[in-house]
Amino acid sequence: MSTLTTLLPPHRLDLAGHRRHHGVVPWVAYHDDDGRDRLIDAARAADLRGRGGGGFPTAVKLRAARARRSIVVANGCEGDPLSRKDAALLALSPHLVLDGLQLAAHAIGATEAVLCVHAGSPVLGSVAAALAEREDRVPVRVAEIPRRYVASEESALVHYLTSGDARPLGKQPRPAERGVRGRPTLVDNVDTLAQLALVVLLGPNHYRAARTDLVTVTGAVRAPGVVPVRAGASLSEVLAAAGGETEPVQAVLIGGYGGTWTADLRGTLSGIAAVYALPASACGLDYTAKVLAFLAAESARQCGPCMFGLPAIAADFAELVHGGNATDRLARRIPLLTGRGACAHPDGAARLAASALRTFEADVCAHLAGGRCRVPAGVA
Amino acid sequence: MKLSVDPIGCRAHGLCADLLPERIRLDEWGYPVLASGPVPPGLVADARRAAAACPVLALRMRKS
Numbered sequence A: 001m002s003t004l005t006t007l008l009p010p011h012r013l014d015l016a017g018h019r020r021h022h023g024v025v026p027w028v029a030y031h032d033d034d035g036r037d038r039l040i041d042a043a044r045a046a047d048l049r050g051r052g053g054g055g056f057p058t059a060v061k062l063r064a065a066r067a068r069r070s071i072v073v074a075n076g077c078e079g080d081p082l083s084r085k086d087a088a089l090l091a092l093s094p095h096l097v098l099d100g101l102q103l104a105a106h107a108i109g110a111t112e113a114v115l116c117v118h119a120g121s122p123v124l125g126s127v128a129a130a131l132a133e134r135e136d137r138v139p140v141r142v143a144e145i146p147r148r149y150v151a152s153e154e155s156a157l158v159h160y161l162t163s164g165d166a167r168p169l170g171k172q173p174r175p176a177e178r179g180v181r182g183r184p185t186l187v188d189n190v191d192t193l194a195q196l197a198l199v200v201l202l203g204p205n206h207y208r209a210a211r212t213d214l215v216t217v218t219g220a221v222r223a224p225g226v227v228p229v230r231a232g233a234s235l236s237e238v239l240a241a242a243g244g245e246t247e248p249v250q251a252v253l254i255g256g257y258g259g260t261w262t263a264d265l266r267g268t269l270s271g272i273a274a275v276y277a278l279p280a281s282a283c284g285l286d287y288t289a290k291v292l293a294f295l296a297a298e299s300a301r302q303c304g305p306c307m308f309g310l311p312a313i314a315a316d317f318a319e320l321v322h323g324g325n326a327t328d329r330l331a332r333r334i335p336l337l338t339g340r341g342a343c344a345h346p347d348g349a350a351r352l353a354a355s356a357l358r359t360f361e362a363d364v365c366a367h368l369a370g371g372r373c374r375v376p377a378g379v380a
Numbered sequence B: 001m002k003l004s005v006d007p008i009g010c011r012a013h014g015l016c017a018d019l020l021p022e023r024i025r026l027d028e029w030g031y032p033v034l035a036s037g038p039v040p041p042g043l044v045a046d047a048r049r050a051a052a053a054c055p056v057l058a059l060r061m062r063k064s
């Protein structure tokens, strides 16, 4: 049985289908306190890492959140418009996520579990139907989170579940110390939880050997969508998994809106949720300017460098696109965004902007020289 | 000792940069940019004073 097909089935699996396909979690093996240790050891042996973007070792996170009456939060919000892997998992394989959620709850001794999805999300039906089929030891509540980009950030989720305010709280204290309602809280992406379930269902060794990442591939590919990709695959392999290029690809945005542009398709991927392939006929500066405008509008407007800095660099990019020389201002402003917000939102925008200037350097020169784009008008 | 700013609390009053120009400058929007690394021993007393003067207690001194 290959993980490539097991992680994301072609049709939704109900509980019976899920059990036929994946088997049943061997709870007796993880029953007592030693069992919790064995569970965390299995996550470590599998080298399981967070799939929400951070890539942090799951075993370390589980251990940190072990406490009496802790809470486990499954993050299925997926704020990035370029990523749909979490939604695909919840729509097609909800029981794999819920198995993982129960395993994580057991590992840390949680008495409460919350599954977070965006308000009005199309996966709500699949999730509700799956929960109705199960009799779980730890009851799972579904929380509908406001549809904002930063609302799914870890501290924002904790803040929302505690007070109804979906803005990030900042880095201190960490949720494992003081999370939802002050209780120790584990926040894990739903993809990470599904992978945890696979670690237990397949065994750490088999899991490691067959490990795949779910990547949302969009842009100039024949079959855009969520594809399973072997860990460490090259970007060209990822594009091939999505049907291959529809026209020459000049650059790829890896890691979603707060990600990094690269023109080197030989580079490899690990733990990346989303890839966007920019066709040669589009303008990378124009695309980046639009994404920066979006990110600026999505700031939670709590921290100065984010509230003022993001609109400023978004305007600088718009000016670049229209032939204005904003390069000096950008060189000064971009470094001012990193590490100065309460969450990583401005860091992502800075990463995107800096990598765009590097990757589309020739376009920057063309815009400056001719006051217009290398790409014929109207194509981008 | 290290200085840090709570980015949510800070209201760009700018007082800190006046009191400790050696370690704090303001960005174009009036928010403090701190020099990296620990505060040198000779400036610790001034840094403490600057932290205490922040009207919203966003500037803090911590053991590094």
Ligand code: SF4
Binding pocket: A150, A167, A168, A169, A170, A298, A299, A300, A301, A302, A303, A304, A306, A307, A340, A341, A342, A343, A344, A345, A346, B007
């Ligand atoms: S950095 Fe931006 S998005 Fe994050 S908390 Fe501050 S204002 Fe909100």
Ligand code: SF4
Binding pocket: B005, B009, B010, B011, B012, B013, B014, B015, B016, B017, B030, B031, B032, B053, B054, B055, B056, B057, B058, B059
């Ligand atoms: S004095 Fe306080 S509020 Fe004013 S800029 Fe400095 S840290 Fe921010």
